[in-house]
Amino acid sequence: MVAMRMLDRKLLRDLGRLWAQALAVALVMACGVMTLILAMGASRSLEASQSAFYDRYRFASVFAEAVRAPRHLEPRIQSLPGVSAAELRIVKPVIITITGMTEPASGVVVSIPDTGESAVNRLYLRAGRLPGSRVPGEVAVVEAFAAAHGFRPGDRFDVVMNGKARRLSITGIVLSPEFIYAIGPGDMVPDPRRYGILYMSETVLSSAFGMEGAFNDAALTTMRNADTRAVIEGLDGLLAPYGGTGAYGRKDQMSHAFLDSELTQLFAMATIIPPIFLFVSAFLVNMILSRLIALEREQIGLLKAVGYTDLAVGWHYAKLVIVISAVGLAIGCVAGSWLGRGLTRLYGEFFAFPFLIFTHGIDLYAIAATVTVAAALAGASSAIWATVMLPPAVAMRPPSPTQYRSLAGAAVPTNPLFSQLTVMVFRHFLRWPLRSTMTIIGTALSVALLVTALFSFDSIDAMIDTIFFRADRQDATLTFASASGPEAVTRVGDLPGVIRVEPYRSTAVKLKNGRHERRMVIHGLTQQSELSRVLDRDLLPMQPPSSGLVLSERVAALLDLQIGDPVEIELMEFADRKVSVPVTGIAESYVGLAAYMELTALNRLLMEGRRVSGARILVDEDRLDELYAHIKQVPAIASLALQTVSRDRFRETVRQNISYSITIYVTLAIIITFGVIYNSARIQLSERARELASLRVFGFTRAEVSSVLLVELALIVIIAQPLGWLAGYGFAVLMIRGFESDLFRIPLVISQATYATASLVVIGSAVVSALLVRRRVDTLDLIRVLKTRD
């Protein structure tokens, strides 16, 4: 018993002696644990918040829009098999005018039943009350919109509804599970300042839009085991005669899809990153422990000679690993929980949740603990096994000297190309190929991690350049309340400040090829389009062919289509009329699922004559305010998307979001580099102290002696760079694939500056750790080292 305590004392003293190296390993472990807890914690918290919000506020599972459907369909919709509740609503676009804001905002207004409580997509009331039924000027607004303008119940603002200006008074601030992520037309990220969701009484809206006894939007909840596909089909059948544009499930619902893709990304982060750290820390543990055991050979022999069992000695060293893991685990858990809360809050701000639920599953910590300790012990296993197997008599003799091999035969070079110091570096490097390789891999992983973190700036910049400067170069996009004749385009041209007008037509479709099908919108563009252009795969503008359909690469891949293949188009606006059209081009597009046609060709297909859905315009910047003032008055314009504002908002939001994760990644990469380089330098120093001291005795200077150590480190760091770039490229491809969804596709662009920055950060931290070790070389105790036996 007393003896055990002595071994534990030795353990503590060993740790005290090795504290810097042990801490470096613990920190690397902590990084793995942290990313696991951070990403899993945030993803679980968000999922819990999402599902609680969905459940309590009855988020619909099937959605449908129509032009104008009679309310007497309600019982038939309710009785579709699997449907538990249905809410038939009026949802219409509005233009919002806010005092003090020059550019017009837009939004949608959603009806709430006169009974007050919706059966589906219920509202969470943050402040005030819901608008009274049949009270014309009352409105409830979503929280983000209210916050962006500092609105409180009692405040007023103006809207243009169905061409008529109205003044509305806010009665309440609400949140809806339907608009956790509310994105305006033409925007790529939410901009609550320019896009609001308004709720008004059903009676008031039906009279405002001439929709008495009718609805244009349905939201359904289904029973637990309902067949959603069957519900969608049933609903489509009922709505088809009334301009139904095809029902869809949650995966096609904008807000849900965005939230879901975000959760997927978090989950990906939780599964891809931590193993990297655990791998590196296992390697470091192996390195340190092997060295410690080599140094303590005689002590191990002695312990066994005086009667400690093999197991007791093995357990003693295992405990050292467990203590280091415990420290790493503790740091990682604390940092992970703390940062996880931060990340969840950040998401909470970005997504409109009424409440956040922070979940701290004990299981998560248990998993982290098990995985970390297991990885560390796995790394230590060979070293520990060696102590167990070491016979005491052998242990008390010094180990046989290290065998080196000649680099190029054993011939004596008369005029050596390299100095003997350089030969020492190369031989040592090659003598321990596994260790050298692992050190290179560890360093390369930090480079890769940095490339993975930093390339998102390049890709987002490329994406912004493509979308805003190559493809959609208009200043603003106007959407008409309904498809209009060519005279509408002329009227837009007459608006003040408008320099160029390009009409477009868009229509909702379902594209089918065999069993593949996807809902999307076909954009009709004129061949003279200069503002909005279709880009080919080299990002060069291409003319939409006079017939046939141009698909974005992703759509072509999803539907398994190639140029020349016929594709079946189901026109949602026209009661499921189906036509077959050949694919005549493949285009590049990063947002949404895109399909393009020449405008006249599309109109021919729709058999509607020369109709347009809206226009893209180029505006004289000096007359913007004048134009905004006019647009607010034009009833035919349902919404307005401002390209510059959208672009800036996108840039700002993305930067904000990625800078959080980039800060974390950069810190992690520095810790890995430090852990790997510092440890391998320390181990080398301990193994070669005698060699280095001898060099000092022969009269080599401190700089020359350190160079033996540092040149090898430099060699490792340099070889690691290209490998790191390559691995970083690979991770980036994985990330891009992981992020790719029907909503977004991020182009893979990695600039040379990114590779350079990644390398500089890693080289910088390598230099710092090398300098720390160099200080130790400088203070080598020559006499003591030389007097001791190897």
Added chain:
Amino acid sequence: MKINAIARPGGSVRAMATDNSTSEPVFRVENLTKIYRTGDVEVRALNGVDMTLYRGEMAVLLGPSGSGKSTLLNIIGGLDQATGGKVWFGDTELTGCSQRELTRYRRDHVGFVFQFYNLIPSLTAWENVALVTEVSRHPMRPEEALAMVGLDHRMSHFPAQMSGGEQQRVAIARAIAKRPDVLLCDEPTGALDSRTGVLVLEALSRVNAELGTTTAIITHNAGIRQIAHRVFSFLDGRMSDCTVNETRVDPAEVKW
């Protein structure tokens, strides 16, 4: 710069005579003290040592462990610094040199041989010697140095492929290859059996005779005293005795 100003004492190499008055001193040690402090404990490793070593002389330093002989060797070799007293190497006062100057001194003037050889395991015999000749001003060729210790046939072997005696002879070749002014050997045969120990002593004697290198050998082994010109005995940090060998014995005849 002072480091470059450290001049070699004496001129041409002459055969060592027992009459010291005709030779110039290489080292002059005056009232040398060295005190090690660990916590409250103070150890006087050297307690006022005076001695002079002459050019071409072979000196043996005898004494039990802790008597101060190694400390003395380390100080005159520029590995350690004295607490008090003075050491001159020719006209240069070593006790006043900076670390940088001592490094330069070791590089240019001193050859060391240690009990545990201290060869670089990743370099072959030839390379271990070349390691030193690369940075020396007037070195001999590594193969020449190895030939002097009888190892010209083992040049491309790594330390792990050689016996202890062979490794020690490589260490001697490495120490003499730069044609040092002094060769300092701390228990050079301590880790060797008598047969290989003799080979090592023969190598040292030959170097001393042929190159005229002042050689100081520390040993526990009283038999070795017979090969020296002079024998210094140490006890408790002081030099207790100094005797001149009227007749030197060939290393092969040393009684172990």
